[in-house]
Amino acid sequence: MTVSKGENIYAIKEHTEKWTATRKNGDLTVCIDIPKDLCQTESDLKEYILSNDLF
Numbered sequence: 001m002t003v004s005k006g007e008n009i010y011a012i013k014e015h016t017e018k019w020t021a022t023r024k025n026g027d028l029t030v031c032i033d034i035p036k037d038l039c040q041t042e043s044d045l046k047e048y049i050l051s052n053d054l055f
Contacts, residue, residue, distance in 0.1 A: 001042060003021070003045070003049050005049060005050055005055050008023055009023065010022065010049060010055065011023075012045065017035065019033070019034045019036065019039060019045050020033055020034075021045075021055070032055070034048065
């Protein structure tokens, strides 16, 4: 699954207790872990990413 926000595209990977959003920018890769306590479903996660200034 991917989530786009502006020019940024995040690859999403689901784990048992968290989601990992990964973004590559040239040689730099940024990974952000989001606990499933905050976002239980893919649609919750997408809404969280789109509304959060961290992304």
